[in-house]
Amino acid sequence: MSKEFEMAKVVSQKELQPGIFSMWLSCHAAKSAVPGQFLNVYTKNKEKRLPRPISICEINGEKGELRLVYRVTKEGSGTEEFSKYETGEEVRILGPLGNGFPVEDFKDKKVILMGGGIGIPPMLGIADCVGKNATAVLGYRDKNTFLTEDFEQAGTTLCLASDDGSIGVHGNVIDAIKENKVEGDVIFACGPTPMLRGIKAYAKENGITCYISLEERMACGIGACLGCVCQSKDKDHHSKVHNKRVCKDGPVFLAEEVEL
Amino acid sequence: MASLKVNFAGVEFQNPITTASGTFGSGMEYGEFVDLSKLGAVTTKGVADHPWPGNPTPRVAEVKGGMLNAIGLQNPGIETFIERDLPFLHEKHAKIIVNVCGHSEEEYLNVVRRLATEDVDLLEINISCPNVKEGGISFGTNPKGVEEITKAIKKEAVQPVVMKLSPNVTSITEIAKAAEAGGADGVSLINTITGMKIDIERQSFVLANKTGGMSGPAVHPVAVRMVYEVANAISLPIIGMGGVETAEDAIEMLLAGATMVSVGTANFYNPYATMEVVDGLENYLNRKNISDVNDIIGLVK
Numbered sequence A: 001m002s003k004e005f006e007m008a009k010v011v012s013q014k015e016l017q018p019g020i021f022s023m024w025l026s027c028h029a030a031k032s033a034v035p036g037q038f039l040n041v042y043t044k045n046k047e048k049r050l051p052r053p054i055s056i057c058e059i060n061g062e063k064g065e066l067r068l069v070y071r072v073t074k075e076g077s078g079t080e081e082f083s084k085y086e087t088g089e090e091v092r093i094l095g096p097l098g099n100g101f102p103v104e105d106f107k108d109k110k111v112i113l114m115g116g117g118i119g120i121p122p123m124l125g126i127a128d129c130v131g132k133n134a135t136a137v138l139g140y141r142d143k144n145t146f147l148t149e150d151f152e153q154a155g156t157t158l159c160l161a162s163d164d165g166s167i168g169v170h171g172n173v174i175d176a177i178k179e180n181k182v183e184g185d186v187i188f189a190c191g192p193t194p195m196l197r198g199i200k201a202y203a204k205e206n207g208i209t210c211y212i213s214l215e216e217r218m219a220c221g222i223g224a225c226l227g228c229v230c231q232s233k234d235k236d237h238h239s240k241v242h243n244k245r246v247c248k249d250g251p252v253f254l255a256e257e258v259e260l
Numbered sequence B: 001m002a003s004l005k006v007n008f009a010g011v012e013f014q015n016p017i018t019t020a021s022g023t024f025g026s027g028m029e030y031g032e033f034v035d036l037s038k039l040g041a042v043t044t045k046g047v048a049d050h051p052w053p054g055n056p057t058p059r060v061a062e063v064k065g066g067m068l069n070a071i072g073l074q075n076p077g078i079e080t081f082i083e084r085d086l087p088f089l090h091e092k093h094a095k096i097i098v099n100v101c102g103h104s105e106e107e108y109l110n111v112v113r114r115l116a117t118e119d120v121d122l123l124e125i126n127i128s129c130p131n132v133k134e135g136g137i138s139f140g141t142n143p144k145g146v147e148e149i150t151k152a153i154k155k156e157a158v159q160p161v162v163m164k165l166s167p168n169v170t171s172i173t174e175i176a177k178a179a180e181a182g183g184a185d186g187v188s189l190i191n192t193i194t195g196m197k198i199d200i201e202r203q204s205f206v207l208a209n210k211t212g213g214m215s216g217p218a219v220h221p222v223a224v225r226m227v228y229e230v231a232n233a234i235s236l237p238i239i240g241m242g243g244v245e246t247a248e249d250a251i252e253m254l255l256a257g258a259t260m261v262s263v264g265t266a267n268f269y270n271p272y273a274t275m276e277v278v279d280g281l282e283n284y285l286n287r288k289n290i291s292d293v294n295d296i297i298g299l300v301k
Helices: A078-083 A121-133 A148-153 A173-179 A193-205 B078-091 B105-114 B143-156 B172-181 B217-231 B247-256 B273-287
Strands: A006-017 A020-026 A038-042 A052-060 A065-071 A090-097 A111-116 A134-140 A157-162 A186-190 A209-213 A229-232 A243-245 A252-254 B006-008 B011-013 B017-019 B060-063 B066-069 B096-100 B122-126 B161-164 B186-189 B193-196 B211-215 B238-240 B260-263
Touching: A006 A065, A020 A078, A038 A065, A052 A078, A052 A090, A052 A121, A065 A078, A065 A121, A111 A121, A111 A173, A111 A193, A121 A134, A121 A148, A121 A186, A134 A148, A134 A173, A148 A157, A157 A173, A173 A193, A186 A193, A193 A209, B017 B273, B060 B211, B066 B217, B078 B096, B078 B105, B096 B105, B105 B122, B105 B143, B122 B143, B143 B161, B143 B172, B172 B186, B172 B217, B186 B217, B211 B217, B217 B238, B217 B247, B238 B247, B247 B260, B247 B273, B260 B273
Parallel strands: A111 A134, A111 A186, A134 A157, A186 A209, B017 B260, B096 B122, B122 B161, B161 B186, B186 B238, B238 B260
Antiparallel strands: A006 A020, A006 A090, A020 A065, A038 A052, A038 A090, A052 A065, A209 A252, A229 A243, B006 B011, B060 B066, B066 B211, B193 B211
């Protein structure tokens, strides 16, 4: 038996922007987590039974703490419940789950981090590892940004874009990377599918290795239900079709490995 | 210490608790949480005669008291299943119920024939999946069709045959009687109830397949009622399932007339659910001073 539920303890909880929350958890999962992995977080409200898969934002292995930065999806949702947890409260989690980004393989290379909206938080965990070697290209809706100071603290160069033009480049992360002529050996990206599609095409045109983190509706989070598959170029190991499991085979994939 | 042993269609199981097909894979993922040898049996995800890719995503949606799924029976096909999954389950000393699916009678028969020489305990025939266009539920909704496919499978099968029934019918007892007339050795029920969820912001279906099978605690009372009705309509043993997440839910199923009980959707949110149900069942019997689980099967008349 190698996997176990655990009761994590809330260390702190803070609203970064309306509806965007940051929660530090004290948990054993912190010891082995790598950037790009996620946790299953279980609600106390028994009407909502399925776990919420939430990507890990930052990892402090020494202190045994993990940071989740998440969006409250709507009133009465599981994420709304999480946002009300106070310091010291216990929450059931399972993880770390999934594969994570191959950060170690690119430690001495120039790294481009690309995050859109709630896809930004997992990029911070990578920035913590590669710091100065990274440029973070981050796309927000408007001037209500979050985590930018944390990226700066990690020593990462920032390059912002916003949908309404109120901050940084007016447009998306592709517009921002072009306008700022950001160069690098590898792209690590997370965000909405249309953005990832654009990044995949950009990386291919420019011959840059590119890893993307996918999101899909999940039930179990451990590879059993086959709910969260994506279309893969190669036959998958599980079903011998072309359906890799986002939760187990991913959520991070080499961009050329998957159809978006 | 109460005895949990049951005999289902001539096969001995150490306890009546198994897993609902499709919620437990072939046990590999859950083997990291529970000791598979402590289950009555592992019921595998449906396997066809060739790999099936399943439906487009989104395939799952949470609903009040449960979930909808429209996986569409993605599976690796019987050859990979025999090469990889069966040896894994044997190594874990699990009893094995193989769920069989197909688009046509011939496809079901190909799987049944291929399993004839394999060491598996029961065959569960999925004639009730609501998420595939051909096969699945189209076999399971009219009594004549059920009787015919049961007969055809019984002719070829070496292991006892359990027909898995759909709740999406006017009278599940008519379908159960048809399975009995076709020579089935047992029935299992209920498969999922066809449902739908609409996203009111996007004003579109949540599932790519539009409809999906509803499962989870909300369907449990429906399942108990159907198990009770079928238990009183036929003389075959029943594997009862539908929203079982605790020992109490499983005990209801046994009292209603099920000989074995499957834990399904609960595995997705509690990977230990099967073990908790086995332990809770034993505690219940001890508390009630009942020495044999068979004494409560169908007790409620």
